[in-house]
Amino acid sequence: MTAHVLVGDTWVDMLFxxxxxxxxxxxxxxxxxxxxxASVTLVCPKxxxxxxxxxxKSFRIYGPSGGLLWGGVTTEPDRADxxxxxxxxxxxxTLNDIDAIANAAGPTDPPDWVPxxxxxxxxxxxxxxxxxxARTPVLFKRxxxxxxxxxxxxxxxxxxxxxxxxLLARGAVAQGKRxxxxxFGVISYxxxxxxxxxxxxPISDYMGVADDTLVTRLWGYVSPSNVVMAEDLAAEVxxxxxxxxxxxxxxxxxxxxxxxxxxxxxxxxGRMGWTERLDLTGANLMHIGGAYANPRHVKAxxxxxxxxxxxxxxxxxxxxxxxxxxxxxxxxxxxxPSSAAAPVGFTPRDFEGAxxxxxxxxxxxxx
Amino acid sequence: xxxxxxxxxxxxxxxxxxxxSTGYWFETWAEGVDLGSPQGVRVVRDSLVQDGDDVxxxxxxxxxxxFTVAICGHTNADxxxxxxxxxxxxxxxxxxxWTPPESGDSxxxxxxxxxxxxxxxxxxxxxxxxxxxxxxxxxxxxxxYAETQVxxxxxxxxxxxxxxxxxxxxxxxxxxSTATYLGQSVVRLQHTLPLTAPFGDNIDFTGTVPxxxxxxxxxxxEYSGYAGQQRVPFLGGVGYPLGALQTASGLAAGFTRYFxxxxxGPLSFRVEALNMNAGDVATWNVNEFGMSNVLPTGSLFVLxxxxxxxxxxxxxISHPSSSASLGDIMVYADPTMMTHGWVPDNDDTWAxxxxxxxxxxxxxxxxxxxxxxxIVIDDQLAVTxxxxxSGSSTPWMxxxxxxxxxxxxxxxxxxxxxSDGLNLARVxxxxxxxQSVSARLIREDDEEACLLYxxxxxxxxxxxxxxxxxxxxxxxxxxxxxxxxxxxxxxxxNKPTTFGGKPPLKSWAWPTLNPPQTPLWVSSSxxxxxxxxxxxxxxxxxxxxxx
Numbered sequence: 001m002t003a004h005v006l007v008g009d010t011w012v013d014m015l016f017x018x019x020x021x022x023x024x025x026x027x028x029x030x031x032x033x034x035x036x037x038a039s040v041t042l043v044c045p046k047x048x049x050x051x052x053x054x055x056x057k058s059f060r061i062y063g064p065s066g067g068l069l070w071g072g073v074t075t076e077p078d079r080a081d082x083x084x085x086x087x088x089x090x091x092x093x094t095l096n097d098i099d100a101i102a103n104a105a106g107p108t109d110p111p112d113w114v115p116x117x118x119x120x121x122x123x124x125x126x127x128x129x130x131x132x133x134a135r136t137p138v139l140f141k142r143x144x145x146x147x148x149x150x151x152x153x154x155x156x157x158x159x160x161x162x163x164x165x166x167l168l169a170r171g172a173v174a175q176g177k178r179x180x181x182x183x184f185g186v187i188s189y190x191x192x193x194x195x196x197x198x199x200x201x202p203i204s205d206y207m208g209v210a211d212d213t214l215v216t217r218l219w220g221y222v223s224p225s226n227v228v229m230a231e232d233l234a235a236e237v238x239x240x241x242x243x244x245x246x247x248x249x250x251x252x253x254x255x256x257x258x259x260x261x262x263x264x265x266x267x268x269x270g271r272m273g274w275t276e277r278l279d280l281t282g283a284n285l286m287h288i289g290g291a292y293a294n295p296r297h298v299k300a301x302x303x304x305x306x307x308x309x310x311x312x313x314x315x316x317x318x319x320x321x322x323x324x325x326x327x328x329x330x331x332x333x334x335x336x337p338s339s340a341a342a343p344v345g346f347t348p349r350d351f352e353g354a355x356x357x358x359x360x361x362x363x364x365x366x367x
Numbered sequence: 368x369x370x371x372x373x374x375x376x377x378x379x380x381x382x383x384x385x386x387x388s389t390g391y392w393f394e395t396w397a398e399g400v401d402l403g404s405p406q407g408v409r410v411v412r413d414s415l416v417q418d419g420d421d422v423x424x425x426x427x428x429x430x431x432x433x434f435t436v437a438i439c440g441h442t443n444a445d446x447x448x449x450x451x452x453x454x455x456x457x458x459x460x461x462x463x464x465w466t467p468p469e470s471g472d473s474x475x476x477x478x479x480x481x482x483x484x485x486x487x488x489x490x491x492x493x494x495x496x497x498x499x500x501x502x503x504x505x506x507x508x509x510x511x512y513a514e515t516q517v518x519x520x521x522x523x524x525x526x527x528x529x530x531x532x533x534x535x536x537x538x539x540x541x542x543x544s545t546a547t548y549l550g551q552s553v554v555r556l557q558h559t560l561p562l563t564a565p566f567g568d569n570i571d572f573t574g575t576v577p578x579x580x581x582x583x584x585x586x587x588x589e590y591s592g593y594a595g596q597q598r599v600p601f602l603g604g605v606g607y608p609l610g611a612l613q614t615a616s617g618l619a620a621g622f623t624r625y626f627x628x629x630x631x632g633p634l635s636f637r638v639e640a641l642n643m644n645a646g647d648v649a650t651w652n653v654n655e656f657g658m659s660n661v662l663p664t665g666s667l668f669v670l671x672x673x674x675x676x677x678x679x680x681x682x683x684i685s686h687p688s689s690s691a692s693l694g695d696i697m698v699y700a701d702p703t704m705m706t707h708g709w710v711p712d713n714d715d716t717w718a719x720x721x722x723x724x725x726x727x728x729x730x731x732x733x734x735x736x737x738x739x740x741x742i743v744i745d746d747q748l749a750v751t752x753x754x755x756x757s758g759s760s761t762p763w764m765x766x767x768x769x770x771x772x773x774x775x776x777x778x779x780x781x782x783x784x785x786s787d788g789l790n791l792a793r794v795x796x797x798x799x800x801x802q803s804v805s806a807r808l809i810r811e812d813d814e815e816a817c818l819l820y821x822x823x824x825x826x827x828x829x830x831x832x833x834x835x836x837x838x839x840x841x842x843x844x845x846x847x848x849x850x851x852x853x854x855x856x857x858x859x860x861n862k863p864t865t866f867g868g869k870p871p872l873k874s875w876a877w878p879t880l881n882p883p884q885t886p887l888w889v890s891s892s893x894x895x896x897x898x899x900x901x902x903x904x905x906x907x908x909x910x911x912x913x914x
Binding site for chain 2 (some may be wrong): 281
């Protein structure tokens, strides 16, 4: 294994033999995309304790030439048989545990906390709160990126206080984008890529399809007098099925609702779901320029070209290759890294799982 | 009489040319001696090839040495006495040393574990000289080692400077005038307001420039005015300086010698002055222009390795002649530097580098903590975010990954945007500006290339050496530390050297040193190329030699 792990301020794989280093990235609509999970197993004496074995330390993975591959925060480790397995979640994942709160009082007055539904405010309030800065191991930041300064809620189904992750996801989708947190912690809104970064070698993978996520028309409920809609009538003809679904957009300003429903429909609508993951190795993965690429650099949210596969999911595609945006990628580190990449539209198989987000009440499917 | 085999296990002689008249002695049977061979750990690469496996060996397992030793004696009690001497050496670690007859250097096998098994023959206990044979099985480290540890020192070549133009006349310097500055005759270029964008000018040299490795320019900046303003002079353009020396042979006091890699085509520098107000004057004084055979900050060493197999050796990197601190140290090992002919800090050679994944290490000059730098090269976006504000010692930062090359694209050197002098977009507090920086190209390859980078070596009172100690079976805990050569005052670089700081070790790996020659690129932010000391026991497949 040639990637290295820096936990807190310690290169832990210089202290103990490290095994099974894995790191994953995700590309989601309903919560922050970016670094997802990582883990590494260290062979160390039974009962070994060090500051870096405690949860809440920064966890970073660097490649053999020193580049940052993954960044996050450690969670509770597992101990067994003289081994300790460190787990970490990405910086973006921590936003799902932090509430969107603003301080209505002046900087020197006693704090007066109120809920906020403005993405920029929710992030900046935390970054200017000295007490918060003092206790967070890894800082998210926005470096001037505009995350939106209009109120996005509260929706009918919202709790009084929502999570920053939920709020940012709502802000991104309102622009037809995803909220992405990179390995350095920078939050930005990113659109789906329109051209592939990588390609597999021809016929190295098969991509099966299933129709259980097929949706041909998606309704979005904004208010009793405002319902927006996105549809793919060609898919209805091709697949011989009319599958209508609706979601609650009452938390979204009416002016953003159409962009929102288009973004959601683009993810799930008009086609069937993929049933296969792609296994990427140094032997079947190439950069679009033709040089062999390292699978450890494939991240969720990148577009992959899979030649030799015909997209059976929709009417529109007649190319001899499909272009898929990757929704989840897990890299297994070794001297020959490999990755398992799931395309967007892969998982889960049921519509409720694919679209409805239990942790995001504003986007629950209407009963 | 010819010298017989010498065959000792942890100091116990197992071959006896002249049996003693009393007591026990040992004999090793020539028949059945098996020196074993290292067992390659084979891994099959994934490939689309139908027939044949793409096998490679990432590491080597132990070898097993087997032979039969007889304990001989005149009485049965002698044999028991001999066993009391032999048996304690079996089980744990030890050394099997073999010196061939006639002449030759000794070969050492490092025993990790061993066992012995009785080969019983009842007749040998009945008549004549008694003996009892034991079959020994030794699990040894894979390689055979020479007896003595070798310390090889590789120093950078002495710098030789060839003057091309001594700036005594402005004949080859269009637009410049002669003057005297700091007691030296110079040609100078002056800026006064009003300046128009892009706030710069070119210094051109139109004379003949012979072929050479590197060029240098002795330059002094001179200011007048600039009340309350930060003076920001730039020297850039055609050749981004790869390094600068404050003292060098032939360099006049007050001048700085800037180096860059030789470029084809006309010689032209871009010079710029920012933050000027009315009345301010910025002057560039050129005292000398010439060629150099070395760069002050980075150099490719070709290490001549003893032994016949690749090893992970201990490296010591220090100032070639004094105990001065080296600041930032980069050590990059990659055999393709020699096979393809490229080095990380000379963008003229980048076209030769092989296809693959790369990172560009950059060092912007001005930034605040949390600033974001980005660049797009060949449609590939790379980003980095600074952890601390820039200061007198700012770290190099990797940006990537990039995939360069490929049959259908181009050679590395013609990738658009890939050259020294990258134009990075800097976002600070929501404001975007551009910053030109020098870059180093580092290849990412898990099997053969690796980078070790120490940012800001701590300064010790007793000399400053970077020790890189890969893990060995004797010392399973590797280390990278700063210390003096006597080992005093060592500071581990794996952890912060100040409270609340960051570990100076930003990237690490253990270079594999291949005999007979292996390339190693070493750079320092100090004033000179460091020297590299390689400490290792020369390793051979089976038969060792001392030199």
